Amino acid sequence: MEKLWFLKRSGYDPRSVVSDGNRFLIANGYMGVRGTVEESGSDACPAVNLAGVYDRYGSRWREPVNAPNGLFVKVFVNGKPMALGEAEAVSHSLAISYRHGIFSRDTDFGAVSLSSRRIASMAQPHLLASNMQLRFDVDCQVTLCTGISADIWDINGPHLFEYRFETGDTLLCEAVTGEKKIPVAVAQCVRRDFDAVETCESGEGGVMRTLRFFAQKGAVFSLDAFAAVYTGLDTDTPASAAEALASAAREVGFDDCLKQNCAAWERIWESSAVDLEGNDEAALALHASQYYLNSIAPRHAGNLSIPARGLSGQTYKGAVFWDSEIFLFPMFVHTQPEVANSLLRYRIETLPGALKKAAEYGYRGAFYPWESQEGGEEGCTNFNVVDVFTHRPVRTYFRDKQIHISADIAYTMRQYYEITGDRSLLEEGGAEVMLQCARFYLSRATRHLDRDSVDFADVIGPDEYHERVTNNAFTNEMARHCMESALALEEIFADCPARLHSLIEKLDYGCDWKRLKEVAGRIRKPREKNGVIEQFDGYFALEDCSLDTVRSRVCDPREYWGGDHGVAGTTQIIKQADVIALMALLPQQYDTAAVAANWDYYEGRTEHGSSLSACMYALTACRIHRLDWAWELFLRSASIDIQGGGKQWAGEIYIGGTHPASNGGAWMIAVLGFAGLRVQKGRLELHPNLPEQITCLRFPVTIGGRRLHITVTHDGWTAEEAS
Numbered sequence: 247m248e249k250l251w252f253l254k255r256s257g258y259d260p261r262s263v264v265s266d267g268n269r270f271l272i273a274n275g276y277m278g279v280r281g282t283v284e285e286s287g288s289d290a291c292p293a294v295n296l297a298g299v300y301d302r303y304g305s306r307w308r309e310p311v312n313a314p315n316g317l318f319v320k321v322f323v324n325g326k327p328m329a330l331g332e333a334e335a336v337s338h339s340l341a342i343s344y345r346h347g348i349f350s351r352d353t354d355f356g357a358v359s360l361s362s363r364r365i366a367s368m369a370q371p372h373l374l375a376s377n378m379q380l381r382f383d384v385d386c387q388v389t390l391c392t393g394i395s396a397d398i399w400d401i402n403g404p405h406l407f408e409y410r411f412e413t414g415d416t417l418l419c420e421a422v423t424g425e426k427k428i429p430v431a432v433a434q435c436v437r438r439d440f441d442a443v444e445t446c447e448s449g450e451g452g453v454m455r456t457l458r459f460f461a462q463k464g465a466v467f468s469l470d471a472f473a474a475v476y477t478g479l480d481t482d483t484p485a486s487a488a489e490a491l492a493s494a495a496r497e498v499g500f501d502d503c504l505k506q507n508c509a510a511w512e513r514i515w516e517s518s519a520v521d522l523e524g525n526d527e528a529a530l531a532l533h534a535s536q537y538y539l540n541s542i543a544p545r546h547a548g549n550l551s552i553p554a555r556g557l558s559g560q561t562y563k564g565a566v567f568w569d570s571e572i573f574l575f576p577m578f579v580h581t582q583p584e585v586a587n588s589l590l591r592y593r594i595e596t597l598p599g600a601l602k603k604a605a606e607y608g609y610r611g612a613f614y615p616w617e618s619q620e621g622g623e624e625g626c627t628n629f630n631v632v633d634v635f636t637h638r639p640v641r642t643y644f645r646d647k648q649i650h651i652s653a654d655i656a657y658t659m660r661q662y663y664e665i666t667g668d669r670s671l672l673e674e675g676g677a678e679v680m681l682q683c684a685r686f687y688l689s690r691a692t693r694h695l696d697r698d699s700v701d702f703a704d705v706i707g708p709d710e711y712h713e714r715v716t717n718n719a720f721t722n723e724m725a726r727h728c729m730e731s732a733l734a735l736e737e738i739f740a741d742c743p744a745r746l747h748s749l750i751e752k753l754d755y756g757c758d759w760k761r762l763k764e765v766a767g768r769i770r771k772p773r774e775k776n777g778v779i780e781q782f783d784g785y786f787a788l789e790d791c792s793l794d795t796v797r798s799r800v801c802d803p804r805e806y807w808g809g810d811h812g813v814a815g816t817t818q819i820i821k822q823a824d825v826i827a828l829m830a831l832l833p834q835q836y837d838t839a840a841v842a843a844n845w846d847y848y849e850g851r852t853e854h855g856s857s858l859s860a861c862m863y864a865l866t867a868c869r870i871h872r873l874d875w876a877w878e879l880f881l882r883s884a885s886i887d888i889q890g891g892g893k894q895w896a897g898e899i900y901i902g903g904t905h906p907a908s909n910g911g912a913w914m915i916a917v918l919g920f921a922g923l924r925v926q927k928g929r930l931e932l933h934p935n936l937p938e939q940i941t942c943l944r945f946p947v948t949i950g951g952r953r954l955h956i957t958v959t960h961d962g963w964t965a966e967e968a969s
């Protein structure tokens with residue numbers, strides 16, 4: 247049903263331009279194009295955000311590069327700009343087809359109405375294509391400028407230099423990044439069904455083609471634009487590759503490019519679409535979530551991961567966080583294992599960066615970056631928040647102390663094997679990652695002379711508001727799991743022990759292997775009171791006040807709640823799921839009574855200030871049959887990007903964009919929570935917990951190369967093999 251895959255918003259409100267840029271994003275894994283209108287200048291934050299290409303300008307934060315915008319179009323009627331914000335619009339709407347990743351725009355300026363559609367081709371990752379229909383309501387002289395705009399949005403830029411433009415049938419814009427001199431090339435061609443006097447020129451703002459023509463009242467003209475983007479990371483000749491692709495696309499035409507794009511999207515949905523019956527709003531939100539996640543999967547690469555704000559811009563430095571493993575991986579491993587494989591190959595290939603980071607801090611093994619950029623470079627700086635009162639950068643310790651990142655990666659390596667039954671990833675570097683992560687915890691642990699137990703002191707758990715704590719339950723248990731997973735490699739490689747032994751030898755791991763056995767069992771178990779796990783040593787002694795009390799102490803809506811001076815730091819109010827995240831990740835360790843006790847304690851003390859929080863509470867709520875809560879938290883996770891929700895500011899730093907972790911969380915709640923899917927080495931089980939709002943859930947899963955279609959209702963479930 248079309249309406250379950252389609253979002254439209256009518257009216258123009260300049261205050262929504264930034265959130266609409268996220269909401270109407272189109273992307274294909276290689277690049278993301280923000281949902282801004284064709285004529286937007288950099289003040290509207292347009293962006294063609296490139297996956298995996300980073301740059302640093304001066305001493306500012308490194309961030310991903312935005313390419314010049316090859317789909318720029320601006321129309322003038324009798325010399326007046328027909329542009330949002332410059333001319334009054336009689337009506338205006340933006341829409342997106344989540345099924346096929348098609349952005350559309352309809353604006354009636356009176357004299358002319360502009361209707362356009364745009365795709366980031368899912369069939370050809372380097373290609374953007376658009377069609378604009380212009381309907382004239384008066385006889386008029388028209389000037390239409392279209393081309394490649396270099397007036398692009400950067401948070402910490404500029405990132406492109408040494409611009410070179412070429413005019414002609416195909417327009418070309420070449421530049422290089424500042425730091426690594428990576429060439430970036432964009433080519434643009436058009437196809438039109440009307441006569442015009444055409445001229446081309448280039449200048450600071452880019453390279454433009456100007457079409458001048460006379461339009462009679464009632465005339466309808468059509469303009470296709472094709473833009474191709476390549477960088478020096480894709481080919482040695484990005485400019486000629488871009489030119490060739492843009493002109494080939496013009497030969498094919500917009501309609502056929504669109505068809506190829508739609509067919510590619512249909513293949514994605516065949517393997518992943520979750521259809522929810524009983525509540526259309528929720529069904530749309532779930533499709534939207536899946537769209538935002540599927541559209542940014544690095545299918546073209548095989549060794550890239552996904553940034554925390556996807557391809558919606560440069561927020562969070564375009565970096566890869568634990569979000570990828572813990573929140574995004576589950577949907578992919580169950581539906582498109584090749585994408586899950588890519589996320590983990592990225593970690594295998596960036597192991598050298600993790601070894602280097604550990605060594606820099608004086609540890610052995612692999613300490614993965616908290617905010618990973620290309621090559622495993624740590625993007626997280628020492629100052630990640632700007633204080634709203636003093637305007638000074640605040641020292642945060644995410645980079646140094648959020649050590650659970652390595653365990654999260656090792657956990658996911660093991661999950662990949664457990665779910666797919668495929669050992670090849672472990673053989674091709676995954677086992678080494680697991681061993682090096684375990685080695686890191688060996689070297690990071692603190693042993694006291696007068697006790698047997700081992701502590702992890704001075705860490706930050708998922709709840710980032712309490713910094714530099716000791717024995718964070720999540721960190722300790724995940725570190726233990728990491729060590730036990732390393733030891734489990736013996737069983738995983740039982741049929742070819744020589745393979746593991748030669749790796750152990752290569753890594754000079756003999757002593758560590760013995761120590762793992764000893765230390766894993768000694769890691770301090772979290773303290774408990776009445777069945778409630780203490781989040782870290784001393785947490786229960788903090789002020790136990792309500793969320794409202796903490797809120798009432800906030801003086802500025804943008805102020806940061808964590809760290810030394812934040813309003814939450816001295817209280818038990820936490821930012822996001824921490825103990826509850828642990829219970830969601832290691833369900834076998836906690837019975838339902840333990841989950842219920844901790845859920846009841848922590849939920850009321852959780853701000854859900856991160857979009858990663860709701861899904862962890864929802865998954866555990868399903869386990870303890872709190873389905874009303876699970877439903878409410880599911881809606882929150884699934885609708886975040888439709889609503890334009892989530893925090894937009896951390897202190898004075900903009901953190902808006904799409905929310906892949908929440909998108910992945912929505913899939914997890916629907917499939918792992920409501921349908922209760924578990925896959926162990928290719929064996930599938932379902933333990934449904936359908937809320938009353940859902941009458942039926944249908945979804946495919948791919949296990950061991952077989953695709954199954956699952957249907958879950960209140961009467962039971964069926965699984966059918968796809969033909």
Ligand code: IFM
Nearest residue numbers: 554567568569708856858
């Ligand atoms: O990884 C998260 C973190 O847990 C909370 N702050 C935002 C990060 C990126 O999503």
